[in-house]
Amino acid sequence: MSEFSLIYQHFQHATKKHTNTTLGIGDDCAVSGVPADSELVSCVDTLVMGRHFPIGTSAYAIGFKAVAVNLSDLASMGATPYAILLGISLPSELANDDFLAELVRGVGDVCEQFGVELIGGDTTGSSVLTLSVTALGFVPKGQAIKRAGANIDDVVCVSGDIGLASVALQAVLQGKNTPLQSALDLPQPQVALGQALRGFASSMIDISDGLGQDLGHILTASQVGAVIELDKIPTHDELNQLSFEQKYQHIINGGDDYQLLFTISPDNLTHFQNKHPNLPIYPIGRIVAGDTLTLCYQDEQVMMNIQGWQHF
Numbered sequence: 383m384s385e386f387s388l389i390y391q392h393f394q395h396a397t398k399k400h401t402n403t404t405l406g407i408g409d410d411c412a413v414s415g416v417p418a419d420s421e422l423v424s425c426v427d428t429l430v431m432g433r434h435f436p437i438g439t440s441a442y443a444i445g446f447k448a449v450a451v452n453l454s455d456l457a458s459m460g461a462t463p464y465a466i467l468l469g470i471s472l473p474s475e476l477a478n479d480d481f482l483a484e485l486v487r488g489v490g491d492v493c494e495q496f497g498v499e500l501i502g503g504d505t506t507g508s509s510v511l512t513l514s515v516t517a518l519g520f521v522p523k524g525q526a527i528k529r530a531g532a533n534i535d536d537v538v539c540v541s542g543d544i545g546l547a548s549v550a551l552q553a554v555l556q557g558k559n560t561p562l563q564s565a566l567d568l569p570q571p572q573v574a575l576g577q578a579l580r581g582f583a584s585s586m587i588d589i590s591d592g593l594g595q596d597l598g599h600i601l602t603a604s605q606v607g608a609v610i611e612l613d614k615i616p617t618h619d620e621l622n623q624l625s626f627e628q629k630y631q632h633i634i635n636g637g638d639d640y641q642l643l644f645t646i647s648p649d650n651l652t653h654f655q656n657k658h659p660n661l662p663i664y665p666i667g668r669i670v671a672g673d674t675l676t677l678c679y680q681d682e683q684v685m686m687n688i689q690g691w692q693h694f
């Protein structure tokens with residue numbers, strides 16, 4: 383069986399058909415309808431074995447995470463996910479039924495969870511396993527939430543626990559078991575919250591490279607500064623076993639959190655919380671004039687280098 387027919391067999395029925403799809407997998411291109419008064423929102427993220435996920439990560443987790451991180455990017459714009467295209471560069475030792483079935487199960491589960499269809503992709507041989515996912519979504523015209531837009535006195539919020547994946551990655555690289563493994567392997571994109579924040583949040587990003595660095599992107603794009611209260615950042619009890627320094631290194635300079643980080647005016651925050659009492663929102667600071675990010679702990683300023691994820 384050729385490599386391609388093997389892949390095709392696995393991916394053909396990986397996900398349910400979406401109502402917007404006129405033509406899915408099997409032709410030269412997919413053909414899709416765009417809902418009236420909507421804009422197409424698109425992104426691509428590439429995951430390389432040994433670089434974006436540790437060697438030894440399960441095939442299921444690789445498939446799940448490659449899709450989830452892209453849905454997180456759509457969530458950060460307030461978009462409703464629609465479909466993905468999946469580029470696979472596959473070493474010959476992984477071109478077998480067991481590996482592909484598990485990879486497809488991971489892709490299929492996260493697509494099922496968020497009503498997303500796999501509408502196409504490309505497959506090639508390679509020395510290093512690489513997955514490149516293109517994700518497509520929709521927003522009502524003009525309503526995408528950008529990095530630019532934060533205003534002075536806005537509240538800075540996150541959608542959930544920060545630092546867990548970074549702690550888990552450190553454990554995995556040291557060959558240890560960790561109760562935080564699923565935070566690293568199976569990130570949960572905050573799709574419902576992202577959509578609900580349309581019309582409320584003034585700016586938004588998802589935390590992939592570290593809270594400090596990703597907040598830096600909002601501040602630069604919005605030309606403002608921020609004061610963050612470290613003691614207000616939600617995290618997992620597991621991090622309380624670490625020293626103060628280690629704990630906040632993971633929280634500020636870790637990464638792979640895939641929580642949303644957004645700014646919202648105090649009035650909108652109150653309205654939003656009344657309208658959506660069950661959606662997770664944790665205020666962690668506020669936007670100030672200037673271009674500086676100040677970190678405080680119990681009202682005392684804390685000095686820390688903000689590095690985040692270094693790509694090269």
Ligand code: ADP
Pocket residue numbers: 386389390393406407408409410411468469470500501502503504505
């Ligand atoms: P082409 O030569 O026109 O690029 P391919 O042989 O690469 O066509 O792909 C044939 C069909 O299978 C296309 O519809 C393509 O989208 C789909 N396909 C190929 N690889 C994948 C994949 N990894 N995931 C999903 N669909 C795929």
Ligand code: MG
Pocket residue numbers: 503504505
């Ligand atoms: Mg092709």
